[in-house]
Amino acid sequence: xxxxxxxxxxxxxxxxxxxxxxxxxxxxxxxxxxxxxxxxxxxxxxxxxxxxxxxxxxxxxxxxxxxxxxxxxxxxxxxxxxxxxxxxxxxxxxxxxxxxxxxxxxxxxxxxxxxxxxxxxxxxxxxxxxxxxxxxxxxxxxxxxxxxxxxxxxxxxxxxxxxxxxxxxxxxxxxxxxxxxxxxxxxxxxxxxxxxxxxxxxxxxxxxxxxxxxxxxxxxxxxxxxxxxxxxxxxxxxxxxxxxxxxxxxxxxxxxxxxxxxxxxxxxxxxxxxxxxxxxxxxxxxxxxxxxxxxxxxxxxxxxxxxxxxxxxxxxxxxxxxxxxxxxxxxxxxxxxxxxxxxxxxxxxxxxxxxxxxxxxxxxxxxxxxxxxxxxxxxxxxxxxxxxxxxxxxxxxxxxxxxxxxxxxxxxxxxxxxxxxxxxxxxxxxxxxxxxxxxxxxxxxxxxxxxxxxxxxxxxxxxxxxxxxxxxxxxxxxxxxxxxxxxxxxxxxxxxxxxxxxxxxxxxxxxxxxxxxxxxxxxxxxxxxxxxxxxxxxxxxxxxxxxxxxxxxxxxxxxxxxxxxxx
Amino acid sequence: xxxxxxxxxxxxxxxxxxxxxxxxxxxxxxxxxxxxxxxxxxxxxxxxxxxxxxxxxxxxxxxxxxxxxxxxxxxxxxxxxxxxxxxxxxxxxxxxxxxxxxxxxxxxxxxxxxxxxxxxxxxxxxxxxxxxxxxxxxxxxxxxxxxxxxxxxxxxxxxxxxxxxxxxxxxxxxxxxxxxxxxxxxxxxxxxxxxxxxxxxxxxxxxxxxxxxxxxxxxxxxxxxxxxxxxxxxxxxxxxxxxxxxxxxxxxxxxxxxxxxxxxxxxxxxxxxxxxxxxxxxxxxxxxxxxxx
Numbered sequence: 001x002x003x004x005x006x007x008x009x010x011x012x013x014x015x016x017x018x019x020x021x022x023x024x025x026x027x028x029x030x031x032x033x034x035x036x037x038x039x040x041x042x043x044x045x046x047x048x049x050x051x052x053x054x055x056x057x058x059x060x061x062x063x064x065x066x067x068x069x070x071x072x073x074x075x076x077x078x079x080x081x082x083x084x085x086x087x088x089x090x091x092x093x094x095x096x097x098x099x100x101x102x103x104x105x106x107x108x109x110x111x112x113x114x115x116x117x118x119x120x121x122x123x124x125x126x127x128x129x130x131x132x133x134x135x136x137x138x139x140x141x142x143x144x145x146x147x148x149x150x151x152x153x154x155x156x157x158x159x160x161x162x163x164x165x166x167x168x169x170x171x172x173x174x175x176x177x178x179x180x181x182x183x184x185x186x187x188x189x190x191x192x193x194x195x196x197x198x199x200x201x202x203x204x205x206x207x208x209x210x211x212x213x214x215x216x217x218x219x220x221x222x223x224x225x226x227x228x229x230x231x232x233x234x235x236x237x238x239x240x241x242x243x244x245x246x247x248x249x250x251x252x253x254x255x256x257x258x259x260x261x262x263x264x265x266x267x268x269x270x271x272x273x274x275x276x277x278x279x280x281x282x283x284x285x286x287x288x289x290x291x292x293x294x295x296x297x298x299x300x301x302x303x304x305x306x307x308x309x310x311x312x313x314x315x316x317x318x319x320x321x322x323x324x325x326x327x328x329x330x331x332x333x334x335x336x337x338x339x340x341x342x343x344x345x346x347x348x349x350x351x352x353x354x355x356x357x358x359x360x361x362x363x364x365x366x367x368x369x370x371x372x373x374x375x376x377x378x379x380x381x382x383x384x385x386x387x388x389x390x391x392x393x394x395x396x397x398x399x400x401x402x403x404x405x406x407x408x409x410x411x412x413x414x415x416x417x418x419x420x421x422x423x424x425x426x427x428x429x430x431x432x433x434x435x436x437x438x439x440x441x442x443x444x445x446x447x448x449x450x451x452x453x454x455x456x457x458x459x460x461x462x463x464x465x466x467x468x469x470x471x472x473x474x475x476x477x478x479x480x481x482x483x484x485x486x487x488x489x490x491x492x493x494x495x496x497x498x499x500x501x502x503x504x505x506x507x508x509x510x511x512x513x514x515x516x517x518x519x520x521x522x523x524x525x526x527x528x529x530x531x532x533x534x535x536x537x538x539x540x541x542x543x544x545x546x547x548x549x550x551x552x553x554x555x556x557x558x559x560x561x562x563x564x565x566x567x
Numbered sequence: 568x569x570x571x572x573x574x575x576x577x578x579x580x581x582x583x584x585x586x587x588x589x590x591x592x593x594x595x596x597x598x599x600x601x602x603x604x605x606x607x608x609x610x611x612x613x614x615x616x617x618x619x620x621x622x623x624x625x626x627x628x629x630x631x632x633x634x635x636x637x638x639x640x641x642x643x644x645x646x647x648x649x650x651x652x653x654x655x656x657x658x659x660x661x662x663x664x665x666x667x668x669x670x671x672x673x674x675x676x677x678x679x680x681x682x683x684x685x686x687x688x689x690x691x692x693x694x695x696x697x698x699x700x701x702x703x704x705x706x707x708x709x710x711x712x713x714x715x716x717x718x719x720x721x722x723x724x725x726x727x728x729x730x731x732x733x734x735x736x737x738x739x740x741x742x743x744x745x746x747x748x749x750x751x752x753x754x755x756x757x758x759x760x761x762x763x764x765x766x767x768x769x770x771x772x773x774x775x776x777x778x779x780x781x782x783x784x785x786x787x788x789x790x791x792x793x794x795x796x797x798x799x800x801x802x803x804x805x806x807x808x809x810x811x812x813x814x815x816x817x818x819x820x821x822x823x824x825x826x827x828x829x830x831x832x833x834x835x836x837x838x839x840x841x842x843x844x845x846x847x848x849x850x851x852x853x854x855x856x857x858x859x860x
Contacts, residue, residue: 048741440771
């Protein structure tokens with residue numbers, strides 16, 4: 001926050017080379033302190049979060065050159081700054097910044113000191129160069145901020161010899177232009193941020209202003225490591241808030257427009273006063289809307305077309321709307337999300353975690369998950385019901401269990417109004433493997449339902465399924481003698497091993513399934529197993545099979561403490 | 568009249584030093600910024616293996632940026648001294664500020680002294696375009712028009728495919744829009760990308776490296792016969808070897824089987840990736856009218 005108090009003195013009329021150096025140093029420092037904040041604003045042209053870093057690196061390099069100047073000469077300082085920026089510029093914002101300094105140097109290169117007139121000329125050339133720095137200038141960016149700052153200085157330099165006051169006006173104009181950048185660039189509005197490059201520029205000049213108003217940057221509180229939310233990014237810089245936008249027409253006779261302009265200017269920011277002796281149009285942003293209105297009445301003018309908008313309230317409204325929208329978005333993803341994609345998947349699974357993987361684990365998820373599995377086989381009617389509910393006319397069924405395959409096929413053959421295909425997935429991991437192919441095809445092209453079904457069917461072979469469950473009675477199968485209550489292990493639905501000890505059983509399954517030759521093991525732990533237990537099991541297995549990548553996911557499936565996919 | 572032709576590009580082209588020497592190509596480095604410093608991507612300031620090994624642990628995450636206009640200008644003016652005409656080929660303007668830096672820097676030269684081209688591709692997708700353009704310059708005695716026409720045709724027959732270890736770096740780079748909407752990390756995936764005509768396209772996801780290599784081989788095969796091929800990797804030479812073995816039958820004689828992707832690109836894709844950059848032979852059958860000349 002910049003202090004509102006100004007030290008008027010003769011010193012304020014002229015800045016020499018040494019003082020300019022100090023001011024620039026302060027500008028660089030202020031930018032450095034705030035560069036992470038600028039990075040987080042960065043959404044245009046690409047949201048790569050490096051505008052602050054790039055502008056800072058550009059300025060640091062430029063300032064390095066400046067410090068090498070020994071003569072007390074504004075022109076030499078400006079030329080060094082421009083050269084340094086040109087050589088050190090990084091990124092789009094850095095390039096534009098370097099052109100701004102190039103314009104400044106061109107205007108000031110022969111000047112020993114800086115005056116209000118010199119600043120105006122420097123701004124004019126800087127603005128011209130900035131706009132030429134990019135092939136297609138876009139408004140709502142650092143360019144808009146530059147233009148408004150320039151215009152303000154050009155408008156006021158003739159009346160304001162005081163450089164400090166002029167620089168303050170310039171910074172105010174910059175901030176105000178910055179606040180309006182979201183109105184000019186939709187990308188900023190969507191993200192709820194102001195332009196990052198423009199913010200960087202304003203910071204540099206704010207920093208330059210600090211020493212002039214007797215402020216030390218070291219005292220300023222900056223929290224560079226906190227993640228600013230969009231709400232924080234939108235918060236007004238001015239502690240009094242965004243204020244009011246006031247517009248009106250003054251009708252009178254023999255009015256002095258120069259005087260009116262100056263007086264209105266002193267009341268607020270973003271001032272626009274145009275017209276003649278009988279009609280004057282006033283536009284100004286102020287904290288107290290009564291002030292300009294009173295002033296006009298006291299001049300004896302009659303007022304017309306009075307518009308007063310509470311910008312602070314508009315800001316609150318925006319924040320509220322956006323919060324509502326975000327909450328609403330979070331609520332609309334429901335369990336039975338009806339798909340809008342051309343081809344939808346209906347999968348069978350049990351367990352919250354398993355259902356979640358089918359629905360949310362992919363760029364395009366399953367439109368519907370029918371609860372069911374080994375001991376709870378959905379019927380043909382359940383499939384038909386789901387098919388009717390899903391808002392798509394091409395549907396793929398993933399039964400994810402051999403015992404459910406027939407019901408799925410029967411539903412598919414009974415459905416005439418919609419095209420239905422069955423991908424014969426026999427296990428949950430097979431179904432998940434097929435889902436990835438489904439999402440791939442739908443996000444990269446416009447495939448036919450048969451192409452999708454075929455690719456999904458091929459994907460069933462990419463995975464080996466290991467299942468762990470408990471024997472419900474004594475039995476002899478596949479040459480194994482199994483007792484009730486023992487853990488039994490299956491590989492792709494074939495019972496291959498049994499043990500009283502879970503870990504031995506899983507180890508056995510890995511060995512029998514040839515896990516050595518695989519890359520990835522995904523462990524879905526079921527109901528009654530804690531994450532810690534699952535991770536402990538994985539650590540033991542990893543000790544033996546350390547060539548695999550492991551993932552542990554809460555599947556919450558009943559009856560099967562562990563479902564494991566080897567890929 | 569024989570024209571002396573010069574070529575300038577940026578360091579994302581991945582041309583190895585021996586190519587740069589042989590063809591006399593000028594390479595202006597991009598920059599990698601981290602630890603409050605800016606490093607030139609010139610093969611000297613950063614050691615590739617070390618940088619890739621460090622990359623996952625660097626905080627804040629490194630970023631990349633175009634060279635300064637001033638630096639580009641220095642390289643351009645130096646190169647322009649020895650030649651009649653400069654061809655300047657860059658990484659896509661949609662992905663980097665390099666094209667604009669070059670454009671600004673070139674303003675010091677008369678317009679008839681240079682041709683600035685957005686190659687629409689990167690790594691050896693850019694590299695091969697330079698190599699073929701150089702070859703045509705030799706064959707034609709520096710026929711500027713012939714080189715321009717050829718480059719327009721080659722561009723649309725140049726493809727880069729890559730399988731990445733993770734989408735994280737690409738997403739963080741902010742340079743590719745679709746990565747932002749990616750579903751959370753419920754399941755780990757390896758993204759496949761296809762770079763073509765200035766766009767980084769989502770080319771699907773796989774779960775294992777083996778699948779990634781199968782998919783890559785299948786994609787390269789679709790473009791046969793090939794005029795140029797380079798196998799690329801981001802600190803994964805064994806992955807590159809395996810892929811090379813799988814597509815041995817498609818290789819043109821001058822195939823490069825292990826190009827280590829430069830840190831300026833690696834910063835934006837992360838370590839571990841494997842890919843291929845190719846130019847289809849079909850570009851030579853492209854009629855002139857097809858490219859709007």
